[in-house]
Structures are given as structure tokens and as C-alpha cells.
Amino acid sequence: MKQIVAIDGPSGSGKSTVAAMLATKLGYMHLDTGAMYRAVALAAALDNLPYDDARRLDELCEQIRIEMRRNEGVVSVYLNGQDVTEEIRTPEMSLGSSAVSAVPEVRSHMVRLQREIGSSGGIVAEGRDMGTVVFPDTPAKFYLDASPEERARRRWLQLKELGIEEAPEKVRREMDERDQNDTSREHSPLKKAEDAIIVDTTGMSIDQVIEKLADKVKELEESGA
Secondary structure, three states, rough: OOOOOEEEOOOOOOHHHHHHHHHHHHHEEEHHHHHHHHHHHHHHHHOOOOOHHHHHHHHHHOOOOOEEEEEOEEEEOOOOOOEEEOOOHOOOHHHHHHHHHHOHHHHHHHHHHHHHHHOOOOEEEEEEEEHHOOOOOOOOEEEOOOOOHHHHHHHHHHHHOOOOOHHHHHHHOOOHHHHHHHHHHOOOOOOOOOOOEEEEEEEOHHHHHHHHHHHHHHHHHOOOO
């Protein structure tokens, strides 16, 4: 039976890369929930809306259309029909997504959409509260982590690949700020699900992480869990 795979973890833990590659290996759909919040942040920025204005963000979420489209194994993010995959990956949208994701009205809209997408299984969903809030009943829960130094280094490399030059110290500072926002927010803070399998990716290759997760998912598929 195809599973709902829930992968949580802080920024830079490797969950986005792992989720995308794991989805390909399993033949599942990759649901990048962080990209959904980034898209909301981008829509708010384009409309000059404050990231903490709950009423206006609620109205915004009612109006916008966020889609995840898979093309030749690559998932692109569309906002109101426009491909915004690159626009939502800037440092500004990283902080913006953390801010809007703390707004209960925004989370309500996104959680409903995420559950609709994952209702039939066969997805790898990654974010901050997949195993604790969005899909708490799935047995395929993983929490990826890594040392702060390793996570900051990965984020710096990711930005560099996107052509964004940032000082390593600034990247670490922004990552620490995002960690603080994600773990201390009142609604759906980042935390480990009690029954999640914890994987410290520090020093592990991507292939090693994927093999570990894939083996567990296949075990669950075969058991019919």
C-alpha cells in the first residue's frame, strides 16, 4: 500500500533534497510544503501585505492559487498560473515564509490543501509539521537533523548555486533566526513527532539517507500498514 511519507526537520537538514530524490525512487509525488508557504510570502510581498496581518493574509489565501506541477521528475511551484520556483528561493522569502507560516489562518489554508493533495497516498511531504499536524496518523514519519554548522554550510551552498552571494556568517545568522521562529511559534511549532524515526544527516551522503528512508517505506508498503 502506498504511503504518506512525512519528513520534518529544520532548515538545512537536507529534507528538501532527500524528499525530492526519495519521491523519485519510490515513484511518489514530492509535496514541498515549505514552497507553499514561500509562495504565500511572495504573494503577500507582491501585494505589500505585512506578514503578520492575519485578516488580510486570510483573504489573500482565499484568492490565490498554488499548484505543484511535476515535469520530467522535477516539481515546479506555480502561483496564480505563473512559475515562481526560483523567485521563492531567495533569503527574503525564506524569512517571509517562516513569518507567514506562524499565522494560524495561513496554516489552516495550507494544511487543508496539503491534506487534499495527500489524501490518496503515494506522496513524500516535507516541512515543519508534517508528522505532528498535517499527517499525524501516517506510520512513515521521519525527522531529519544535522549540526548547525553543517546546516548553515548547506544553505550557503544552495544559495550560491542559485547565484545568490551571501556571507557565510549572514547565512548562519538568518538560519538561527528562522530556527527560533519555527520552534517558538504558538501554532504548529517545529518539533519531533514522538513516533518519528530520527536521522542525523551530518556526515551522511544523500544516497545513504535515501536508502535508509526507502527501506523503511518499502517495509511499510509490504506490511500493508
